[in-house]
Amino acid sequence: MADKKRAGVWAFINSRCPRCGKGKVFSGSMFNLKTFSDTLGECSKCKLSYEPETGFFFGAMYWSYALIVGSIIVGTISMNMLGLFDYAIYAIPMLIILLLPLVFRHSRLLMLYIIYPLMYTDKFYGTKRDENNLEELGESDEDIEEVK
Numbered sequence: 130m131a132d133k134k135r136a137g138v139w140a141f142i143n144s145r146c147p148r149c150g151k152g153k154v155f156s157g158s159m160f161n162l163k164t165f166s167d168t169l170g171e172c173s174k175c176k177l178s179y180e181p182e183t184g185f186f187f188g189a190m191y192w193s194y195a196l197i198v199g200s201i202i203v204g205t206i207s208m209n210m211l212g213l214f215d216y217a218i219y220a221i222p223m224l225i226i227l228l229l230p231l232v233f234r235h236s237r238l239l240m241l242y243i244i245y246p247l248m249y250t251d252k253f254y255g256t257k258r259d260e261n262n263l264e265e266l267g268e269s270d271e272d273i274e275e276v277k
């Protein structure tokens with residue numbers, strides 16, 4: 130059976146490779162506005178390509194939308210609980226601007242951690258349709274012969 134090990138939550142928080150959890154995903158610092166979005170092409174440790182197809186990170190837009198809406202909801206509820214709801218109209222847009230690099234990077238990481246293994250299982254786990262895998266899928270050579 131193919132080894133389907135994946136990196137954990139700690140690797141996700143630290144912006145590490147979704148497969149080995151060691152190589153970096155971003156080349157620049159999160160606190161540098163010029164380089165926070167610079168994404169590496171592949172993992173330096175396990176050589177996992179971070180962009181399995183052109184436009185893969187387009188889907189990160191939906192994750193960032195969800196993260197921003199989530200932070201608006203959490204921010205509004207917590208400011209209301211603290212009795213500071215009147216300031217929410219200023220504080221929440223400030224919070225969103227401050228969280229922008231974090232949201233940008235983690236929406237890309239959500240694509241890599243959740244969507245990548247689901248959509249590109251073979252690329253992610255590095256499995257090839259060799260004899261062992263064919264047997265796992267119940268498509269051994271004998272079955273193929275029968276079809277002919």
Ligand SMILES: [Zn+2]
Nearest residue numbers: 146149172175
């Ligand atoms: Zn890796």
